[in-house]
Amino acid sequence: MVNSIDSTHDMGLESWVTSANGHPDFPVQNLPLGIFMPRRGPARAGVAIGDKILDLRVLYEMASPDARTILAPLAYAENLNGFLALGAAARRGLRQFLSAFLTDSTSRILRQKGATSLLLHESSECTLQLPVRVGNYTDFFAGVHHAAYAARRHQIPGDMFPNYAHLPIAYHGRASSVRVSGIEILRPAGQLRLKDDAAPIVAPSRKLDFELELGIWIGSGNALGTPIPVDNAHEHIGGYCLLNDLSARDIQAWESQPLGPFLAKNFGSVVSPWIITPEALMPFRTNRRARTSCEPPLLHYLDGREDAESGAISVDLEVSITSRRMRDARLSPRRVSATSTRELYWTAAQMVSHHTMGGCNLLPGDLIGTGTISGTEPGSAGSLLELTDDGKTPLSFSANETRSYLEDGDEILFHGKCNRSGFASIGFGVCKFIVAM
Structure with a gap:
């Protein structure tokens, strides 16, 4: 490297x-x-x-x-x-x-x-x-435990989508609604069904959710028709940030078949304002996640030697929430999740390489999201969908409050920290937003 x-x-x-x-x-x-x-x-x-x-x-x-x-x-x-x-x-x-x-x-x-x-x-x-003019935004599905939860909800055999271990899954998000930390987000409206057998209605989302992700900023891009090899992909990454790719789960459940989310995802994504450079993160690079004997071998364009040795980055992540009542009472934020980028199935380089293997050209300032990052331990999920099992087990807050999904006035804060013995710890700053009243 x-x-x-x-x-x-x-x-x-x-x-x-x-x-x-x-x-x-x-x-x-x-x-x-x-x-x-x-x-x-x-x-x-x-x-x-x-x-x-x-x-x-x-x-x-x-x-x-x-x-x-x-x-x-x-x-x-x-x-x-x-x-x-x-x-x-x-x-x-x-x-x-x-x-x-x-x-x-x-x-x-x-x-x-x-x-x-x-x-x-x-x-x-x-x-x-916002540090860049965002031309394009692609959201991946690289958080393996979030993907496994989604597969179980869809009753997929083996608790995993059949293509998941073969390629980094992604969809194109809405670049125009990417905003910088500190903003208010309006609760989106769309078509949703209150019951499976009911007719759809148009209403504000009742299941507004956060998604804890790592954002990847593209540096030098590539020419149209010229794929980026996985072991050169790090040269095309300009930096990293924290990313909250908000979701309206009830709108998403109705509209996503067969093409995927639309209004449920295009109303707002929030990034932390500082670009953490790849050079700053060098001490915190680590080996790529090892594959088990049950998993298929990587196809050649996703299997680089340097990426295997140092393609992953170790960032400890936390999500906290404060309600309006908590802020009025001057109570500290309630931490609801702690996880790590080590839970990602695919590296940033693999995502960039796959994104371009068909000839797609990436441009400076394009944004890539890793997808929701979740762990396996209690309190390590990167979304309320998982933390509450779609509202079945609400989170308890101070001041006798509970949450299944976000309510008006809630403020969500993401933090990221890199730690390694023998090196100074560095952080990403805060990525936050408030649900508008």
């Missing part, structure tokens, strides 16, 4: 941005990219560092000619599509420069008058925006 662990991952690195040192999500070993709007001025590219945002436009204007060459693609960018298109070499160059700059308190740039106050913004005072 071209990317490797280097000096930027050193656990001992400390930044002159003091809030970064020991920060749960954004230490200097992370350096995620995003688009933000400061209190004054237009939206621009930035880097999360502790509780601050490093302004790449201001940094460019203060930098030396050599540094400006590195920063130029981001200096006046309103989204990250153009930078993602440049591929891994540009990301590595930027990461090396930012790591050196943020750990050097004697930098020439910092000696300029008022430099720190111009370069850094308080995150809490900025508005984070």
Whole structure:
């Protein structure tokens, strides 16, 4: 794999941005990219560092000619599509420069008058925006335990769909309704049936659900008609985020036969605002899930040596919910699920390779979702459909509240964290939304 662990991952690195040192999500070993709007001025590219945002436009204007060459693609960018298109070499160059700059308190740039106050913004005072212009969105079904639950609900023999072990299953989602963390989501309406033998009605969904996923941002794309080999696919991935692909389960149940979901999925998906680069995640790569003797061998285009050795990423995931009543009482969020990306059946590279094997061209800023990530232990499912068994066993909340599905005023929060002995932990920030009242 071209990317490797280097000096930027050193656990001992400390930044002159003091809030970064020991920060749960954004230490200097992370350096995620995003688009933000400061209190004054237009939206621009930035880097999360502790509780601050490093302004790449201001940094460019203060930098030396050599540094400006590195920063130029981001200096006046309103989204990250153009930078993602440049591929891994540009990301590595930027990461090396930012790591050196943020750990050097004697930098020439910092000696300029008022430099720190111009370069850094308080995150809490900025508005984070969607980091890319999303051209296309594809949602996979790579969470094997979620797939097994769905198969059991459909009474599939062997509790698994017959094609599942052969290829990464996916459908095309709605790119125009992808939104950034922190928004309100309106409860969707559609056709649904209250009973199996009843006529359909048009009504707001009564089974609004979250889906815990990892999002994959495409970097440099591929030409139409040119598949991406699985062991080269990582070079086409520009970064990762948390993704909540909301579902209206009652609308989905009625409309999905025979083609799949439509209105049940196209009303909103929410992403965390910071793009965590593949370079930041290098220490947390791990071997691909091993196949059992009962599973079919991989077809050649999905079976790469490098992908088998280091194609998976280990991210610990959590879902929390607060109701309006809990927030009014200033109660802490209720954690309802904890799981890990290690539960994914297919790697990001396998998803990218399969997506293009028929000739489909991916574009910079395209979004891929892994599908719902669930575990096998109680409290490890990535959706309320599974956590409550479609409402049969509601979750208990504080203040005498229960939940089968989301209610108006509920706020859902996703968190992701990477941990490995000998390396600084890094996080994804929060991916959240509120169900509109």
